[in-house]
Amino acid sequence: MKLHRVGAALLGGLAALVLLACPTMGGGRGGAGNSGGAGELPGSALVLEVPQAGGGAGGGPAGGESPVAASLVEALYQACGELSGNIPDRASIAVISIASGDPAEGEFAVEELTLLLVNVKKYSIVDRRHLELIRAEQRFQLSGEVDDDTAVSIGRLMGAAMVITGSISPYHEVKYLRLKALDVETGEIRAMASRRFNG
The missing domain is CATH 1.20.5 (Single alpha-helices involved in coiled-coils or other helix-helix interfaces)
Incomplete structure (x- = not known):
């Protein structure tokens, strides 16, 4: 007993x-x-994915991949939480570009990610209108994939400490959203996130 x-x-x-x-x-x-701050995104019932050791509920071949998100919005929410855990508080951030085969989808992803980062209330988000002015002045092409050097240069011109770029690409039955945060001063990748979603 x-x-x-x-x-x-x-x-x-x-x-x-x-x-x-x-x-x-x-x-x-x-x-x-969560010391990473990923749980601070307000106003949603979505659950941020926490990486787990071993073959948890990952759903990939070795259980390392997160489950497939139901939509691009959910994938952005999860990826934003992951990035947020690796970006210093009060950093100034510019979301530069998210390349996609569908330009409307890429633009939607940029706007939605910007909104999510604003709602975290930990960062200073650089106004997208500044990006449009710089793009016109410097003739930067942001319609496709933007390389790291170009993104860092744009970030400097915008006065941002961090820039975020990414891509959306189909693979088999799902799409992959991949984001990375670059330190403008050093050019170093500070954080990356990858999420699968039904699209």
């Missing part, structure tokens, strides 16, 4: 540890214990 009670207490303790370690399971706003 004592052994049974000890076993039950251990299981209860493990459950509490799991809830503390995985902010997406603890209820509430999805991440009060």
